[in-house]
Amino acid sequence: MLQFVCWEHSSIFCVRLYDRVHIITWNVGGAMPPDDITALLGLHVGDGNTDMYIIGLQEVNSMINKRLKDVLFTDQWSDACMERLSPFGYILVTSQRMQGVLLLVFAKYYHLPFLRGVQTETTRTGLGGYWGNKGGVSARMSVFGHTICFLNCHLPAHMENSEQRMEDFESILQQQQFEGQAATGVLDHDVVFWFGDLNFRIDDLEIPAVKTAIDNNKLTMLWEKDQLNMAKDSETVLVGFLEGPLKFPPTYKFDVGTDTYDTSGKKRKPAWTDRILWRLRATAPFGQAPNAGKRGSVSGLSSGTKVTQHFYRSHMEYTVSDHKPVSSIFTLQFPYKVDMPLVTIMVEDEWNSIADATCTFKAAPNFARSSWDWIGLYKVGFKHHKDYVGYVWAKQEEADYHRVTFTEEELPKGSGDFILCYYSNNTSTLVGVTEPFQVLTMMLWF
Numbered sequence: 499m500l501q502f503v504c505w506e507h508s509s510i511f512c513v514r515l516y517d518r519v520h521i522i523t524w525n526v527g528g529a530m531p532p533d534d535i536t537a538l539l540g541l542h543v544g545d546g547n548t549d550m551y552i553i554g555l556q557e558v559n560s561m562i563n564k565r566l567k568d569v570l571f572t573d574q575w576s577d578a579c580m581e582r583l584s585p586f587g588y589i590l591v592t593s594q595r596m597q598g599v600l601l602l603v604f605a606k607y608y609h610l611p612f613l614r615g616v617q618t619e620t621t622r623t624g625l626g627g628y629w630g631n632k633g634g635v636s637a638r639m640s641v642f643g644h645t646i647c648f649l650n651c652h653l654p655a656h657m658e659n660s661e662q663r664m665e666d667f668e669s670i671l672q673q674q675q676f677e678g679q680a681a682t683g684v685l686d687h688d689v690v691f692w693f694g695d696l697n698f699r700i701d702d703l704e705i706p707a708v709k710t711a712i713d714n715n716k717l718t719m720l721w722e723k724d725q726l727n728m729a730k731d732s733e734t735v736l737v738g739f740l741e742g743p744l745k746f747p748p749t750y751k752f753d754v755g756t757d758t759y760d761t762s763g764k765k766r767k768p769a770w771t772d773r774i775l776w777r778l779r780a781t782a783p784f785g786q787a788p789n790a791g792k793r794g795s796v797s798g799l800s801s802g803t804k805v806t807q808h809f810y811r812s813h814m815e816y817t818v819s820d821h822k823p824v825s826s827i828f829t830l831q832f833p834y835k836v837d838m839p840l841v842t843i844m845v846e847d848e849w850n851s852i853a854d855a856t857c858t859f860k861a862a863p864n865f866a867r868s869s870w871d872w873i874g875l876y877k878v879g880f881k882h883h884k885d886y887v888g889y890v891w892a893k894q895e896e897a898d899y900h901r902v903t904f905t906e907e908e909l910p911k912g913s914g915d916f917i918l919c920y921y922s923n924n925t926s927t928l929v930g931v932t933e934p935f936q937v938l939t940m941m942l943w944f
């Protein structure tokens with residue numbers, strides 16, 4: 499939940515804003531979603547305090563016949579995540595797919611008006627940049643006025659390709675450019691989360707030594723041989739990137755259906771291929787990025803934005819893939835920011851008759867409306883902005899307040915809790931939402 503906490507600063511009262519973000523990365527190895535992903539999403543914890551879920555998958559089945567079906571409908575992983583998250587009020591804000599690399603961004607429905615400038619990017623790095631089996635997909639947006647970029651990568655496999663992985667990461671950063679003035683490159687964002695199957699391996703040690711270290715919980719011994727950790731000492735592109743301690747065993751490679759490390763003829767060495775890192779925009783001169791240390795759980799910008807990592811863990815119970823999922827929960831602490839919705843919708847607490855099926859809305863002066871904007875009626879628990887029961891065009895009139903009326907055809911067949919959302923055609927996002935209200939349809943028909 500967003501919490502507003504008052505504290506005194508320079509003699510004026512300010513409000514601090516916390517946003518809780520849950521990030522998951524999983525190379526699903528072409529598998530179908532398991533029956534129950536509740537534990538992975540952490541919903542059994544049931545505190546309902548998470549504001550955004552960011553899910554980065556790799557190796558989602560992209561066989562050609564499967565892909566055609568996915569284009570027409572949605573893929574099974576997106577469906578499974580939406581199915582589990584929508585009853586808790588999470589809406590799919592945006593998604594981006596490049597062959598098997600999939601990025602899903604969910605947020606609580608009442609945050610939607612404050613997630614602006616949503617854009618996505620894809621970069622192929624497979625086969626010299628021609629094939630999307632490897633590469634990166636990202637989603638950027640401003641969250642309550644602070645720019646954030648989520649980058650999900652699948653970098654090249656195999657022990658000997660550590661340098662190639664770094665090169666591909668750099669080329670993804672170079673190629674991904676967004677429109678607008680605020681933050682055009684990935685690293686221009688206030689906060690960047692970089693995650694995925696980064697595919698870095700454990701150097702030098704032989705397989706038995708790695709397995710013994712894992713069995714005896716001597717993971718620190720392996721940290722210093724981890725290629726990504728080693729690269730942090732020499733690669734300038736990694737300056738400012740932070741990662742929590744790897745207290746969970748390597749998440750690659752397992753015999754599918756088991757918790758047993760690879761026994762196949764390939765004899766892959768266990769490795770922390772699946773990682774979640776973050777970076778705050780450098781506000782200090784080059785080389786003195788704030789908190790550029792290698793490990794830590796709290797980091798901050800001089801402007802007041804702060805990132806705190808609460809968990810960094812694997813989920814050993816999932817066995818459908820040769821990788822285990824990895825997840826992390828962060829709180830983002832923002833300095834105070836005045837933020838009003840672009841559109842405010844006013845509606846009665848209850849619609850008891852057809853005459854009640856109306857609302858009034860007011861657009862902020864700086865909001866560029868389009869004649870293709872509309873107001874949708876959504877059942878609480880809806881999945882994405884196209885999941886409306888009915889909609890009416892939000893007419894453009896020369897007035898401060900505008901009234902729209904729903905006809906019988908746009909109303910639901912059954913009673914329940916609903917909300918109204920204003921869809922902006924220019925931004926392709928929902929820019930105004932109401933609180934839930936009741937529609938009693940029995941009353942409407944008689």
Ligand SMILES: O=P(O)(O)O[C@@H]1[C@H](O)[C@H](O)[C@@H](OP(=O)(O)O)[C@H](OP(=O)(O)O)[C@H]1O
Binds near residue numbers: 557632655751764
């Ligand atoms: O997704 P792609 O482009 O097919 O790339 C494959 C993928 O990275 C697999 O994880 C890897 O198997 P391992 O994890 O077992 O190494 C395989 O290596 P391989 O060709 O040596 O089997 C790669 O070719």
